[in-house]
Amino acid sequence: MTDAMPSIPAPDTACAGRVARYLDTLTKPPGSLGRLESLAVSLAAITGEDFPRVGPPGVAVFAADHGVAAEGVSAFPQSVTAQMVANFVAGGAAINAFARRIDARLEVVDVGVAGALPHDGVVHDRVRSGTANLAREDAMTRDQALAAIAAGRRAAERAAEAGCRCLIAGEMGIANTTASSAMLAALTGVPVAELVGPGTGVAGEALAHKRAVIEAALAERAPDPADPLDVLAKLGGLEIAAMVGAYLEAAGRRLPCLVDGFIATVAALAACRLDPALRPYLIFGHRSHEPGHAHALAALDAEPLLAMELCLGEGSGAALAFPLLEAATSMLAEMATFDGAGVDDREGA
Numbered sequence: 203m204t205d206a207m208p209s210i211p212a213p214d215t216a217c218a219g220r221v222a223r224y225l226d227t228l229t230k231p232p233g234s235l236g237r238l239e240s241l242a243v244s245l246a247a248i249t250g251e252d253f254p255r256v257g258p259p260g261v262a263v264f265a266a267d268h269g270v271a272a273e274g275v276s277a278f279p280q281s282v283t284a285q286m287v288a289n290f291v292a293g294g295a296a297i298n299a300f301a302r303r304i305d306a307r308l309e310v311v312d313v314g315v316a317g318a319l320p321h322d323g324v325v326h327d328r329v330r331s332g333t334a335n336l337a338r339e340d341a342m343t344r345d346q347a348l349a350a351i352a353a354g355r356r357a358a359e360r361a362a363e364a365g366c367r368c369l370i371a372g373e374m375g376i377a378n379t380t381a382s383s384a385m386l387a388a389l390t391g392v393p394v395a396e397l398v399g400p401g402t403g404v405a406g407e408a409l410a411h412k413r414a415v416i417e418a419a420l421a422e423r424a425p426d427p428a429d430p431l432d433v434l435a436k437l438g439g440l441e442i443a444a445m446v447g448a449y450l451e452a453a454g455r456r457l458p459c460l461v462d463g464f465i466a467t468v469a470a471l472a473a474c475r476l477d478p479a480l481r482p483y484l485i486f487g488h489r490s491h492e493p494g495h496a497h498a499l500a501a502l503d504a505e506p507l508l509a510m511e512l513c514l515g516e517g518s519g520a521a522l523a524f525p526l527l528e529a530a531t532s533m534l535a536e537m538a539t540f541d542g543a544g545v546d547d548r549e550g551a
């Protein structure tokens with residue numbers, strides 16, 4: 203990417219190697235903790251620490267509206283975006299419950315909600331009041347996409363400065379599965395019919411209409427697939443752009459990014475296209491029920507930790523997966539070695 207893009211450091215392969223060797227000295231058959239072991243190695247590579255710490259996690263939920271909601275592509279009205287922001291502030295959403303469970307620092311950031319919001323409890327960093335309708339015009343300008351990326355960066359910076367050691371980006375935006383599906387089709391070339399899905403619950407003729415809206419928008423907006431900022435500006439959303447910025451900033455600070463569901467993964471894909479050095483910093487929390495998620499994960503060669511059939515967003519699936527990251531770090535910090543515990547190692551080891 204262009205201006206003011208702090209470079210993302212290469213993962214610490216020496217540290218990763220040390221941790222991989224250390225894992226085999228712990229009191230367990232080699233490899234028996236499965237993906238928890240590769241997770242520990244990844245966390246070492248990301249943080250550069252032999253005994254990485256991932257808590258407290260920072261959750262930033264970015265909220266924004268989408269002009270394309272006017273096309274009738276969501277099962278819910280646009281007003282729900284602002285209403286859910288109020289619910290986040292009141293502490294009553296799923297992400298509030300899950301964030302409390304993992305002792306997360308939770309921030310709700312308005313990067314582009316269309317309506318009025320509570321003054322307190324929201325970080326007001328609005329770029330514009332909702333995107334334009336991508337079925338009729340570009341969702342936003344390139345400068346607005348860059349401004350929303352910058353807002354996401356600021357959120358990751360605040361989390362890091364508050365002492366968070368892992369970043370979860372969540373989102374809330376009625377109609378954002380339409381924007382994400384359009385972006386994913388543009389970035390990967392996967393046919394819309396294969397990746398479009400119900401979002402909040404559209405089915406039957408409404409789903410066929412959603413597909414037609416996305417196909418027409420792709421033809422009319424004609425973004426350059428080699429220019430991720432063009433794809434983001436023409437088809438994306440302000441909260442999607444903010445997640446792009448949050449991931450890039452967190453990785454620049456050697457924080458692991460725990461990626462949530464469909465929309466978050468499309469943002470992660472766009473961010474990796476902007477800067478491929480981001481990819482090693484991404485850990486995928488869950489496989490969403492939204493069908494497009496499988497395509498987004500495949501494009502990133504990613505295998506998520508959980509598959510719970512969630513399709514909520516808000517960062518909820520990533521928050522649920524966070525205890526697995528903690529388990530990987532506890533394994534390193536707390537398990538005894540064969541030598542230390544006086545347990546016989548493998549024959550001939």
Ligand SMILES: O=C(O)c1ccc[n+]([C@@H]2O[C@H](COP(=O)([O-])O)[C@@H](O)[C@H]2O)c1
Pocket residue numbers: 275276277278373374375376377378379380400401402403404462463464465466490491492495512513514515516
């Ligand atoms: O995270 C996911 O995988 C996911 C899948 C489907 C829907 N959502 C959430 O539902 C909203 C978008 O759905 P829709 O139908 O309005 O496009 C938005 O607020 C997302 O957070 C989230």
Ligand SMILES: Cc1cc2nc[nH]c2cc1C
Pocket residue numbers: 278282286373374375402514515516
């Ligand atoms: C109620 C509701 C809550 C949500 N949280 C994230 N997306 C959402 C969409 C709806 C409709």
